Amino acid sequence: MRPLIIPFFIPHAGCPHTCLFCDQHLISGEQAALPSAELIAATVEEWLARSPGRPAEVAFYGGSFTLLPQSRQQQMLQAVLPFLATGRVHGVRVSTRPDALDTATLDFLAAHQVRTIEIGVQSLNDEVLQRTGRGHSGQQALEAIQRVAGRDFAVGAQLLPGLPGDTKAKALDSLQGVLAAGAHFIRIYPAVVLAGTGLARLYQQGSYCPPDLEQGTQLCAALLREAARAGCPVIRIGLQADDGLVSGQTILAGCWHPALGHLVKDELFFELVLRLSEQLPTADPVLVHCHPQRVSEVRGHGNRNLQRWRQAGIAVSGVQPDPLLDQHHVRLEALTFCFSGSWLTTY
Numbered sequence: 277m278r279p280l281i282i283p284f285f286i287p288h289a290g291c292p293h294t295c296l297f298c299d300q301h302l303i304s305g306e307q308a309a310l311p312s313a314e315l316i317a318a319t320v321e322e323w324l325a326r327s328p329g330r331p332a333e334v335a336f337y338g339g340s341f342t343l344l345p346q347s348r349q350q351q352m353l354q355a356v357l358p359f360l361a362t363g364r365v366h367g368v369r370v371s372t373r374p375d376a377l378d379t380a381t382l383d384f385l386a387a388h389q390v391r392t393i394e395i396g397v398q399s400l401n402d403e404v405l406q407r408t409g410r411g412h413s414g415q416q417a418l419e420a421i422q423r424v425a426g427r428d429f430a431v432g433a434q435l436l437p438g439l440p441g442d443t444k445a446k447a448l449d450s451l452q453g454v455l456a457a458g459a460h461f462i463r464i465y466p467a468v469v470l471a472g473t474g475l476a477r478l479y480q481q482g483s484y485c486p487p488d489l490e491q492g493t494q495l496c497a498a499l500l501r502e503a504a505r506a507g508c509p510v511i512r513i514g515l516q517a518d519d520g521l522v523s524g525q526t527i528l529a530g531c532w533h534p535a536l537g538h539l540v541k542d543e544l545f546f547e548l549v550l551r552l553s554e555q556l557p558t559a560d561p562v563l564v565h566c567h568p569q570r571v572s573e574v575r576g577h578g579n580r581n582l583q584r585w586r587q588a589g590i591a592v593s594g595v596q597p598d599p600l601l602d603q604h605h606v607r608l609e610a611l612t613f614c615f616s617g618s619w620l621t622t623y
């Protein structure tokens with residue numbers, strides 16, 4: 277059963293930086309002050325009551341948790357302790373910057389039963405980090421992941437491909453770097469230009485253009501494939517579709533779609549069938565078989581893969597579930613031939 281994540285957003289709180297791409301108020305959809313201990317306790321009770329029996333975690337997202345005054349961190353973490361003590365909540369996770377995770381900070385978090393730390397790495401490339409005003413180096417991010425992974429924490433790395441100065445090769449290098457440093461899971465947020473940010477100024481001046489939906493989807497697909505090859509889960513692709521992001525005024529440009537994760541997985545199957553079809557001896561219609569849980573991704577969001585294959589001259593007559601296939605495989609069948617392959621290994 278997937279854990280219930282009870283999120284508290286701490287927009288921009290604790291953060292003295294102004295990264296070019298960031299407006300945590302817009303991203304979280306909240307303008308409120310930090311949650312009080314009372315609010316945290318009441319909210320956790322409410323969420324637990326709505327999902328009885330489901331394993332739950334409390335998450336403090338947004339901002340840079342460990343840059344808050346320690347008394348405020350303590351206040352929020354202590355509000356969760358009674359739930360941890362009774363086993364009603366199984367863990368606490370926080371997100372923060374790579375340069376806000378020294379040994380004393382990790383000691384403090386461990387003492388307050390934080391189990392998961394998500395690090396906003398964004399990129400490991402120093403030029404990209406410098407151009408986006410991150411204020412730390414790639415090496416610092418690597419060392420932070422190693423330091424956290426070397427303790428009894430789960431560590432996640434957030435990557436933000438497509439920032440100024442970034443390329444597909446640099447984004448893949450960043451992914452390989454965080455995997456080698458010991459990240460246990462990844463989040464991928466392709467660059468979007470939010471109104472009111474430094475990135476928006478560059479975009480409006482014409483000196484920066486983020487990957488569009490198609491480019492970003494392909495970039496995320498390449499990253500997802502590499503992470504999967506390394507056995508590292510990608511737990512999120514793209515920003516959440518909350519009110520602040522679907523108003524139509526917040527995002528000026530970039531790779532955003534409410535079902536971006538679906539589009540990215542579609543892309544892997546689209547490309548796989550395209551590659552396998554190069555071996556087809558005839559133009560006969562083919563039936564594509566896949567794991568039952570992957571049928572929707574193989575067909576594509578709104579059947580877009582079926583349409584794209586047709587446009588590419590591949591006559592796919594349908595998509596059939598086959599529980600014997602693994603989650604990455606497809607098998608193409610027609611009257612006289614059969615090919616199979618996996619997006620992990622075929623291309």
Ligand code: SF4
Pocket residue numbers: 288291292293294295298299300338339340373396
């Ligand atoms: S460090 Fe994080 S919260 Fe602070 S400005 Fe940068 S992205 Fe936003």
